[in-house]
Amino acid sequence: MAVARPGKPVQRAHGLSDRAVAWIFISPTILLLLAINIFPLLWTIYLSFTNYRANQPGRLVQWVGLDNYRNLLGSEDVWGYLQATAHFVGWSIFFQVLLGLGLALLINQKFKGHATLTTLILLPMMLSPAVVGVFWAYIYQPQAGIFNYLVNFFIDAGSFTMIGDVNLAPWSIVLVDTWMWTPYVMLICLAGLRSIPDYIYEAAEVDRASKWRQFWSITLPMVLPFLMLAVLFRAIENFKMFDMVVELTSGGPGSVTELASINLKREAFEKWRTGYSSAFAVILFVTVFGAGNIYVKFLNKVKQR
Amino acid sequence: MSRVSSGPGQRPRIFRRAPWENGATALIGLGVFMLMQPFSLWLFSNSFAVILAGTIGFVIVSHFPEA
Numbered sequence: 520m521a522v523a524r525p526g527k528p529v530q531r532a533h534g535l536s537d538r539a540v541a542w543i544f545i546s547p548t549i550l551l552l553l554a555i556n557i558f559p560l561l562w563t564i565y566l567s568f569t570n571y572r573a574n575q576p577g578r579l580v581q582w583v584g585l586d587n588y589r590n591l592l593g594s595e596d597v598w599g600y601l602q603a604t605a606h607f608v609g610w611s612i613f614f615q616v617l618l619g620l621g622l623a624l625l626i627n628q629k630f631k632g633h634a635t636l637t638t639l640i641l642l643p644m645m646l647s648p649a650v651v652g653v654f655w656a657y658i659y660q661p662q663a664g665i666f667n668y669l670v671n672f673f674i675d676a677g678s679f680t681m682i683g684d685v686n687l688a689p690w691s692i693v694l695v696d697t698w699m700w701t702p703y704v705m706l707i708c709l710a711g712l713r714s715i716p717d718y719i720y721e722a723a724e725v726d727r728a729s730k731w732r733q734f735w736s737i738t739l740p741m742v743l744p745f746l747m748l749a750v751l752f753r754a755i756e757n758f759k760m761f762d763m764v765v766e767l768t769s770g771g772p773g774s775v776t777e778l779a780s781i782n783l784k785r786e787a788f789e790k791w792r793t794g795y796s797s798a799f800a801v802i803l804f805v806t807v808f809g810a811g812n813i814y815v816k817f818l819n820k821v822k823q824r
Numbered sequence: 825m826s827r828v829s830s831g832p833g834q835r836p837r838i839f840r841r842a843p844w845e846n847g848a849t850a851l852i853g854l855g856v857f858m859l860m861q862p863f864s865l866w867l868f869s870n871s872f873a874v875i876l877a878g879t880i881g882f883v884i885v886s887h888f889p890e891a
Contacts, residue, residue: 592871593865595865601859602861602862605861605862608860805876805879806856806859806875809856809875809878809882810852810856812852812883813853
């Protein structure tokens with residue numbers, strides 16, 4: 520019979536320590552993670568230093584050092600794809616923050632029917648991005664689409680095509696992403712607004728602070744960490760955006776909406792430049808990983824409040 | 825002379841996490857800007873090195889003590 524010593528719990532039951540049981544339970548997860556996350560990552564890093572082509576498995580694979588990275592980071596085309604990505608990420612987040620915060624302030628007023636309105640506003644966020652891309656392609660159709668009809672109803676814009684015009688196409692994907700993800704930003708802002716205690720506003724009322732002053736001195740500083748989280752989370756997601764834009768514009772017209780992830784897919788599975796596209800994937804991964812670190816840092820700050 | 829240690833037997837104050845973490849975060853932010861800016865190809869070409877330095881730096885300094 521095991522005798523427990525004071526201050527030290529019994530560690531063995533049926534011959535296995537608690538630590539061993541814990542390892543047995545988590546080892547399948549660790550093995551799965553190693554097989555489907557860590558190994559492909561290390562393999563991609565290795566391939567990024569070679570001239571490997573996945574459609575020619577018998578071909579001699581040569582170590583090319585940093586050539587893939589040099590070619591990528593010296594290419595004006597790749598620079599252009601990243602600028603298109605920056606345009607998409609920057610503007611979509613700007614509009615989402617503006618509208619998301621505005622809607623959160625509106626919903627936070629708790630007027631009659633605010634619960635129904637919240638549900639309606641949240642609907643786009645629940646759809647699949649690929650589905651959203653397909654049906655917005657119909658909405659944008661110049662002849663039968665409702666978008667052109669609505670624009671011409673309010674202003675006489677004449678005949679135009681949103682996804683066929685090189686000047687309008689980058690804005691068309693910004694508009695769709697804003698439509699889809701503003702509710703998400705609103706939801707996070709609403710959580711921030713609901714976390715502000717009422718007594719702070721009551722104290723401000725006693726001090727005769729105006730509504731505008733209350734917004735700048737109480738609401739905005741208290742919601743800012745939540746807003747920053749929403750911005751970072753959306754920035755990371757939009758930096759990787761693929762499905763919605765592929766369904767909507769396929770990167771066209773020309774390559775004005777060819778985002779980094781779309782070009783990566785073309786290089787990897789249309790041109791079969793696996794080594795080159797692996798280097799591109801590593802660059803995008805390190806960028807997202809770095810931004811993820813900032814995200815975690817802000818998350819910890821919010822938790823400490 | 826500035827103090828570099830908070831006391832005998834303790835880690836030097838220069839290895840406090842917060843300022844290094846802020847520096848690494850700034851480096852990552854600068855790198856991301858360089859990667860996506862429309863002004864200079866040279867900045868774009870060197871952006872990955874900056875992001876990589878910031879990210880590796882962040883991973884290292886996040887193991888520094890809080891205070």
